[in-house]
Amino acid sequence: MDEVEVVVAHSERATLRVGDVFLKVDADQARIDVEVEAMALVPVPTPEVLWRKPPVLAIAAVPGTVLGRLGEPSTASPAAWAAVGAVIRKLHDTPLPPRLGRARGLDELTAELDVECELLVTNGVLPADLVTRNREVAEAALRPWTPAFTHGDLQIVHVFVDGDEVSGIIDWSEAGPGDPLYDLATLTLGHEEHLDDLVAGYGTDVDLDVIRAWWSLRSLLAIRWLAEHGFDPTAPGCEVDVLKSRM
Template sequence: MDEVKVVVAHSERATLRVGDVFLKVDTDQARIDVEVEAMALVPVPTPEILWRKPPVLAIAAVPGTALGRLGEPSTGSPAAWAAAGAAIRKLHEAPLPPWPGRRRRGPDELVAELDGECELLVTNGVLPADLVTRNRQVAEAAIRPWTPVFTHGDLQIEHVFVDGGEVTGIIDWSEAGRGDALFDLATLTLGHEEHLDDVIAGYGTDVDLDVIRAWWSLRSLLGVRWLVEHGFDPSAPGCEVDVLRSRM
């Protein structure tokens, strides 16, 4: 009998694996609605939906292996990273989804959130002031006008599965919506800067690398406290705190 493996679990949601079936438990049905609709629309490989019975969504495992994990060396080849870039370009060229995106924020709102988070990080002694100040400066480049595209919204490296030089599936679409293309590229390469050139080669168009680096800082600054509060360790080698230190 297949054992039950906890893939991720925190107070907002949990994902379990039983054999080749993933069970996603989420009381926020709007988030699951987005995931289901996004997988039906996107022009890239996604998991098969087996059934849905709120608050549970059952999906089939995708073939291949994850491109990597944050904090660990990637086993993906340059060709695999380039294939990921090509798949992301295909997604970004797709027609916009009918919903705006769960996390879409205007520049003023984003600045206010970032400044508030930076103040909390320093006041509560979570991170040194000089580290926060430097990365707040770097993050400024990400706060600019951008043309919305169909984005994954949470394109972490472990959400992209590959086999050789082919993308076999992209998972976890609950944050999909209209967003900044460079946010997706930055999320994928967070902590794996050495593969950025491969991704951009596959993406096939010029991008502003300063903006991608700015998103690394911005995403990390906004994520550190949440990660700590939900039982994760952003200070593990290669993770968010190391990403922030790399900007010093």
């Protein structure tokens, strides 16, 4: 009998692996609805949905290996990173989904960022100068953008490659209208050395300063949540190091 592997678990959701089957347990059925619908709409490789019985979604494992991990060097080739860029471009060129979520407005995002920055300093989580500098860098991301069909949580561990080809993209629960550069920034967070390869495959219309701004913005928003849910944003190469690299 296959062992049960806990892939990720916190108060919001959990993912278990049993052999070649992943079981996603999520009390928020809206997130599962988004995931299933998004995978049916996108023209990119996604896992096969095996069955669904709330609050559990069962999906098949995708072939290949993850593109990389935050805090560790990616061993994927430049060609693989370029292939990922081309697949993400296909996603962003897909017509916007009619029912999947909504894009956060600039005012909402700015207010959330300001609150988070204040809490990081007031609670002594990060030095004030580190927060202030990255808040300044993040400003470049706070501009109008044309919404595209985005993954919404395109972490490097959510992309699988087999050789130089993309074999699957997983975890679509945050999919919906968004800033396409946010997807590119999320994927390259902590892996700046692969940004040029990714963009080579993605194509034109990429403002690298905005991607760098999203690195700061995403990290500032994520650090407190990560710490409160059992993750370590201070680990080498992770969110705190990303912020320090902007100094």
